Amino acid sequence: MSKKPDFDxxxxxxRIDNVDTSALNILFSLFDKPEVISFAAGLPTQELFPREExxxxxPKVFIEDGAKSLQYGAAEGYAPLREKILARTKNLYGVEKSLDEILLASGSQQAMDLFCKTVIEEGDVIFVETPTYMGALNAFQQYFPKFVSLEMDDEGISIEDLKxxxxMYPNAKCLYTIPTFQNPTGKRMSLARRKELLEAVKDTxxxxxxxxxxxxxxxxxxxxPTLLALDDCDRVVxxxxxxxIFVPGTRIGWVLGPKELLAKMKKFESAGELQGNTITQHLANAYMEEFDLEAHIVEIKDCYRKRRDAMLEALEKYMPEGCTWTHPDGGLFLWVTMPENANTNDAFDYCVAEGAAYCPGEGFFANDVKYNYLRMNFSPHTEEVIDKGVKMIGDGLKKYLATL
Amino acid sequence: MSKKPDFDxxxxxxRIDNVDTSALNILFSLFDKPEVISFAAGLPTQELFPREExxxxxPKVFIEDGAKSLQYGAAEGYAPLREKILARTKNLYGVEKSLDEILLASGSQQAMDLFCKTVIEEGDVIFVETPTYMGALNAFQQYFPKFVSLEMDDEGISIEDLKxxxxMYPNAKCLYTIPTFQNPTGKRMSLARRKELLEAVKDTxxxxxxxxxxxxxxxxxxxxPTLLALDDCDRVVxxxxxxxIFVPGTRIGWVLGPKELLAKMKKFESAGELQGNTITQHLANAYMEEFDLEAHIVEIKDCYRKRRDAMLEALEKYMPEGCTWTHPDGGLFLWVTMPENANTNDAFDYCVAEGAAYCPGEGFFANDVKYNYLRMNFSPHTEEVIDKGVKMIGDGLKKYLATL
Structure with a gap:
């Protein structure tokens, strides 16, 4: 008999211990409870997926283009799709980039992994917002950075705190921000703040x-304007x-940035994954050729606007006293602040018992974890279900607060 | 004006310098020469892609299953597809594994990246074959291992050298092997050697x-039998x-291994990519439900067998004296040995000038690079094109050898 290797x-x-995905466990517990109305995950609504399209x-993708769409492809991604994304970037943000300034990735998550491989060395300081996207923290954690959290107000990152x-950390490598309809808060950095941010870092x-x-x-x-559009020195990746805006299952994200940096990221795309997904890159490209993505996005916005309004209305009706929440102009999320002595991990079970779930806020803090926050996702449910589910959340939170 | 960040x-x-993809540059040079008959890359033939299927x-994948196939999915991959792969593994290799012993990845390349993140620490020794797959070397290089090369003969890794x-390296972490129809040589490790290999490492x-x-x-x-089938202690990943065997553009690979290890790899799948590609996982699953993958593989084998035979025949006819090559029983490649004073990087241009290309052998050596080898891929071309292209290669090599 052979010795079993000692995996521990x-x-x-x-590396394993540094990646802290424990905040996800409470969400995984929902997988076995499909009857629970979940506002926990960041899912787009499946009703609007362009299935028939x-x-x-x-036939175009699999037969006509099959020699390319089904074969191995380029590490940087399918050129016609990259051209279309560049054309949209120009239309939407007034930013002109060339084909060597765009790299496709297997979702933004993998783009972050490539960025880290290329840029981050152990101990490097990454400035992050408070709170920030937990998935980004997980991507970064693989490469042992030091997170330094920046304070935020309703206009975005505090420039005073950043300065x-x-x-304190003059050699900080990067600042990670979701300036527009942030995950988890739904906040949008103001125009003045965007300019102040770029001004504050301009000599670094x-x-x-x-x-x-x-x-x-x-x-x-x-x-x-995006930070990319305001950038005058190739500082923004x-x-x-x-x-x-289309289909999450395509797993297509993209990075726009300085070509010196992207050439290096492409090296790791080759080494760590060979290339992105040729089939779904061709699907997205053909969809944009044959159908109107812009009209599709208008449809998504009309749907989500109603759902956001329904959730704001329901929160007014059902939330216990002492709770406040953000009023986002876009995105998928809003962020609820409970009284300081509340713990949304503990309150979670009370809400699930009522029949609805949220995402506890704990995982969104890189430092100095706060427990009295929760995130609500309004995109996947109809107005009726939102009203019903938020009532359950409100009832659960009230029962929980009564125990304190 | 703001300061442009100093990217260098x-x-x-x-990390950037440690990943040596320079051997690929000579292949990239072929992209602008579509008229060249290339035996350089490891491409499956596009004629056999199941386009109509x-x-x-x-409709099944995008409409009927759209709520799942187009949505975010599980980090470990789509369960019905994992079940089908496990059933095939049992049929083909007699190995029974459970759902927590299989993890889908975005191709084997990304599986290697996950393995490295989970297992490799800087300086860890990885035993590799001589020669070995250059893409594997690139994946490993991202994590700063020390490669220790093992000698090979026609039966595979030399057990004497391994011992x-x-x-010399009692704490070596892993041994990377392609025992069956190896890339680049096409060699297959003999059954005796497989058993000796597992016996040699059984107390480690x-x-x-x-x-x-x-x-x-x-x-x-x-x-x-695969090493997996011969393994009695969860040592083989x-x-x-x-x-x-199906479609490279799906970017679907899988890892079978001990569940303790796979649970850790899954953590990095979440952190580094969120998940694999839901759409192509559903496509592969539906294909296996509606069509006969086994019959499709028979068709591929019938095609490639003829092409292998055609290449062996053409090599006999056209190669210069002093060259030898492997006679593989399967796979996509064979490996040509030129006289010791030859350099296949230098000979490359002579062959391209004749109209055909191979893959120089340099990149397949982890240590002690040898320059007198080249790899030929027989899968993508018809017998006629193979004859024509190998003649060009032979002519080019003869012209090159005449200059020495």
Whole structure:
């Protein structure tokens, strides 16, 4: 009989232990409870997936283009799709980039992994918002950075705090921000703040990683320029995705940035994955050729605007006293603040017992975890279900608060 | 005006410099020369892609299953597809595994990345074959291992050399092998050697990473058990892929291994990519439900067997004296040895000038690079084109040899 290898000893425990996905466990517990109305995950609504349209383009993608769409492809992604994304970037944001300034990735998550491989060394300081997207923290954690959290107000990152932290950490490598309809808060950085941010860092080597999965989902308020558009020195590395405006199952994200950096990221795309998904890159490309993506996004926005309004209305009706929440102009989420002595991990079970679930806020803090926050996703449910589910959440929170 | 960040200084140059993809540059040079008959890349033939079949299952995948196929999915991959792969593994290799012992990845390349994140620490010794797959070297290089090369003969890894190297490196982490129709040589490890290999490591913690993209493409000789099937102690981590038996554009690979290890790899799948590609996982699953994958593989084998035979015949006819080559029983490749004073990087241009290209052997050596080898891929071209192209290669090599 052979010796069974000692897996606990032989794996890279340092890396495994540094990636803290424990905040997800409470969400995984929902998988066995499909009857629960969940506002927990960040899912787009499946009703608006362009199913018939994908069937219509199947002959084009699989037969006509099969020699390319089914074969191995380029590490940087399918050129016609990259051209279309660049054309949209120009239309939407007034930013002109060339084909060597765009790299396709297997979703923004994998784009972050490529960015980290290329940029982050152990101990490097990454500035993050408070709170920030937990998935980004997990991607970064694989590479052992030091997170330094920046304070936020309703206009976005506090520039005063940023300046203080830059003085403390003059060699910080990058600042990760979701300036538009942030995950988890739904907040949008004001135009003045965007300009102040770029001004504050203008003499440094600090990279700004702008994550913009929700920017096109604006339901109210004025259009604001992206940081990418305001950047005058190739400092902003920008990430976009088809997940929220088309189909998450395509797993297509993209990075726009300086070509020196992208050439290096492409090296890791080759080494770590060979290439992205040729089939879904061709599907997205054919969809944009045959159908009107812009009209599809208008449809998504009309749907989500009603759902956001329904959730804001339901929160007014059902939430216990002492709770407040953000009123986002776009995106998928809003962020609820409970009284300071509340713990949304503990309250979770009370709400699930009523029949509805939210995402506890704990996982969205890189430092100084706060427990009295929760995230609500309004995109996947109809207005009726939102009203019903938020009532359950309100009832559960009231029962929980009565125990304190 | 803002300061442009100093990209050369702020990136992780240690990691960037450690990944040596320079051997690919000579292949990239072929992209602009579509008229050249290329035996360089490892492409499956596009003629056999099941194009019509994919169109037929499109309504099932995009409409009927759209709520799941187009939505976010599980990090470990679509369960029905994992079940089908497990059923095939049982049929083909007599190995029974459970759903928590299989993880889908975005191709074997990404599976290797996950394995490295989970297992490899800087300086860890990885035993590799001489020569070995250059893409695997690139995946490993991202994590700073020390490669220790093992000698090979026609039966596979030299056990004597393995034992000597194990004595020198008693804490080696893993042994990477492609035992069946190896890339680049086409060699197959004999049954005796497979057993000796497992016997030699049986008292150690050494993991064996068995990469088996070509095992099902056998054109002659007896079926041999996989290392996975011979393993009695969960030492073998096995990688399979749909790239060579179905469609490379699906980007679906899988890892079979001990569940303790796979649970850790899954953590990095979440952190580094969220999940694999839901759409193509559903496409592969529906294809296996509606069509006969086994019959499709028979068709591929019938095609490639003829092409292998045609290439062996053409090599006999056209290669210069002093060259020898392997006679593989399966896979996509064979490996040519030129006289010791030859350099296949230099000879490359002579062959391209004649109108055909091969893959120089340099990139397949982890240590002690040899320059007198080249790899030929016989899968993508018809017998006629193979004859024509190998003649060009032979002519080019003769012209090159005359200059020495």
């Amino acid at each position: 000893a032989l794996v890279n425990n340092k 994908l069937v219509k383009i199947a 203080a932290k830059m003085e 080597d600090l990279l700004i990683l702008e994550d913009n999965p929700y920017g096109e989902l604006r339901y109210s308020g004025e259009e604001l 920008y990430m976009g995705t088809f997940s929220k | 200084a702020l990136v992780n140059n240690k 994919l169109v037929k299952i499109a 000597a190297k194990m004595e 913690d050494l993991l064996i990473l068995e990469d088996n993209p070509y095992g099902e493409l056998r054109y002659s000789g007896e079926e041999l 096995y990688m399979g892929t749909f790239s060579k």
